[in-house]
Amino acid sequence: MRTAAFTLLLATSTALLTACGADSARPGSAPEAVVETIGDTTVVRTLSGAVWGAEATLVPEMTIGRLDGPEEYLFGNIRSIAVAGDGAVYVLDLQAQHVRVFDSLGVYVETLGRRGEGPGEFTEAEAIAALPDGRLAVRDPENQRVTVFGPGQGETAVWRYSGGVSTFSPLYTDTRGRTYLLAGDLSRLDELVMEIIVLGPDGTHLDTLPEPSSDYEAPYVRAEAPGGMSVTYGVPFAPRFHWTFHPSGHFLTGLSTDYRIDLSRDDGVLRIERSRDPVTASDAERAYQRDLTVARIRRSLPGWDWDGPAIPGRKPFFRALRAGRDGRIWVRLSTEGRPVENADHDPGDPASFPVTWEEDTLYDVFEPDGTYLGVVVAPDGFTSFPVPVFGSNHVWAVTQDEQGVQRVVRYRIQREGS
Numbered sequence: 001m002r003t004a005a006f007t008l009l010l011a012t013s014t015a016l017l018t019a020c021g022a023d024s025a026r027p028g029s030a031p032e033a034v035v036e037t038i039g040d041t042t043v044v045r046t047l048s049g050a051v052w053g054a055e056a057t058l059v060p061e062m063t064i065g066r067l068d069g070p071e072e073y074l075f076g077n078i079r080s081i082a083v084a085g086d087g088a089v090y091v092l093d094l095q096a097q098h099v100r101v102f103d104s105l106g107v108y109v110e111t112l113g114r115r116g117e118g119p120g121e122f123t124e125a126e127a128i129a130a131l132p133d134g135r136l137a138v139r140d141p142e143n144q145r146v147t148v149f150g151p152g153q154g155e156t157a158v159w160r161y162s163g164g165v166s167t168f169s170p171l172y173t174d175t176r177g178r179t180y181l182l183a184g185d186l187s188r189l190d191e192l193v194m195e196i197i198v199l200g201p202d203g204t205h206l207d208t209l210p211e212p213s214s215d216y217e218a219p220y221v222r223a224e225a226p227g228g229m230s231v232t233y234g235v236p237f238a239p240r241f242h243w244t245f246h247p248s249g250h251f252l253t254g255l256s257t258d259y260r261i262d263l264s265r266d267d268g269v270l271r272i273e274r275s276r277d278p279v280t281a282s283d284a285e286r287a288y289q290r291d292l293t294v295a296r297i298r299r300s301l302p303g304w305d306w307d308g309p310a311i312p313g314r315k316p317f318f319r320a321l322r323a324g325r326d327g328r329i330w331v332r333l334s335t336e337g338r339p340v341e342n343a344d345h346d347p348g349d350p351a352s353f354p355v356t357w358e359e360d361t362l363y364d365v366f367e368p369d370g371t372y373l374g375v376v377v378a379p380d381g382f383t384s385f386p387v388p389v390f391g392s393n394h395v396w397a398v399t400q401d402e403q404g405v406q407r408v409v410r411y412r413i414q415r416e417g418s
Contacts, residue, residue: 031372040268044370047275052374056365058382058395058411064089064106065407072100072108075406078398080170082130083325083389089396090136091408092128099128099138099149106410112149113138120147120156127171129179131201137179139171140164146171146179146199159203163195170387172245177201180245182211212253214241221308223297231297235309236289237281239316246323248368254331256316261331263368272329272370278314285337285357286311295351318364324390327368330376332384335359343402376413 031049035042066073076095083089087104090112097115102108113122123142130136135150141164148157163183172180178198185193198207219235234240239257246252250264263270290311297304315334322330337357346352361378381399382388388397395411 033370033372035370041262041271042268042370043271043273045273045275046372050372050374052415054416055375055377056413056415057377058379059414060379060409061412062104062106062410063407064091064102064409065405067403067405070108072111078386078406078408079125080127080386081389081396081398081408082128082136083391083396084130084134084136085132086134089408089410090128090130092125092138094126097122097125099125099136102408112136113147117143119158120149122147124166126166127169129171129173131173131179132175132177133201137171137173139181141166141183146181146203148203157203159199161197161199161205163197165192165194167194168385170244173247174245174249175247176249178206178249212241212243212251214253214255216241216255216257219309221293221297221306223301223304225301229300231300233293233297235311236293237286237312237315238309242318242321244321244323246329246368247325247327252321252323252329254318254321256318256334259317261318261321261329263329270368270370272366274364274372276317278317279334279336281311281313281315282337284339286313288339288353288355288357292351292353298350320384322363322387322390324392326392328373328390328392329366329368330390331364331366333362333364333375335362374415379411382409382411 031051032047034045034047064073065075075091076093078091079094080092081090089102091100093100099112100108101110101112113120115122117123122138122140125138125140127139128136133151135148138147140147144161144164146159146161148159161181161183163185165184167182169182178200181197183195183197185195194211196209196211197205198209200206218240219238220232221235222230222232224230239255241255243251243253246263252261252263254261259274259276261272290306294306317334318331319334320332324330337359339355340358342352342354342356345354361382361384363376365373365376367373381401383398383400386398388395393413395413397409397411399407399409
């Protein structure tokens with residue numbers, strides 16, 4: 001069976017690389033991978049190598065935002081970003097409750113919306129997404145609606161939905177113009193059940209889907225006090241179940257106990273696997289995470305001490321799953337931690353420590369067919385929230401400097417020899 005799998009590899013790898021085009025095929029070589037079919041699941045497991053060869057880096061080539069200057073370029077709290085097909089950048093400022101529009105060169109164009117409850121206004125807008133036809137969708141759960149701007153100047157539409165619950169989830173769209181909202185089933189009085197509302201290109205309610213889930217139960221610590229008050233925190237470095245939407249209109253899911261990611265397709269499932277050693281969590285980093293969790297819980301329940309499961313000695317294989325506008329799959333990896341001086345240390349806050357721990361931000365990148373392209377290394381200041389926008393040759397992300405100033409940066413994906 002194993003020999004047959006490798007025989008299939010030789011034929012399949014060539015086909016995959018040919019389909020990817022010249023941009024993906026240089027300058028590395030074909031990764032060593034096994035391709036197997038199990039029922040309706042196609043498994044692509046990369047054993048070694050990458051199409052790109054050496055690690056790729058993100059090189060900044062355009063920045064929006066300043067410390068001081070014109071108000072249009074000053075941000076209070078960036079909550080979500082989106083990018084149109086022509087490269088225009090949309091920035092949702094949570095503090096200002098409006099969306100600022102910039103062209104592909106970073107020049108301010110206009111402001112959409114404002115705080116309020118009327119047409120084209122927001123109460124607590126929290127996520128935006130660019131639709132394929134050039135319109136912009138804005139999720140406003142407090143008003144239980146999606147406001148859509150465009151395609152013409154001054155044109156707006158309102159799509160109503162029920163279950164307005166604030167979340168940190170992005171607003172998802174697919175290549176067919178459908179929009180996906182993470183909302184809450186407010187009819188359940190005993191517990192809040194999250195669900196996904198699917199809206200068509202005209203705002204018509206097409207479907208309601210359950211939020212993807214797993215039988216796996218992540219470990220947690222729970223502190224309880226007399227009177228019913230309780231505080232719950234997840235155990236640091238414990239694996240988690242992750243999901244996101246793919247622009248094909250399907251779910252991308254993975255449980256980080258293993259390097260295994262599933263992309264649902266019309267004809268079954270594509271399972272992506274990669275041979276990779278887990279990252280060790282040092283004793284010092286585990287102790288820091290334990291002390292930090294205890295200090296946070298003691299804010300509400302003084303005197304509480306850790307009584308939960310042990311913190312794992314190794315980190316989960318990945319920390320997040322993302323899908324690019326071109327359908328590529330971006331897997332944010334766990335990496336080794338390192339202690340750094342905490343410039344914002346507050347001696348009066350028990351949950352503030354002189355030294356914190358940081359990780360480098362690295363992504364594995366795969367083609368939609370499971371071909372492993374390689375690793376992309378993000379620079380200092382790059383933040384993974386708000387969720388970046390990933391393209392074929394660029395990544396748009398929010399950065400924050402030592403003074404707390406936020407900016408939106410367009411990075412070029414720089415590969416050796418490209």
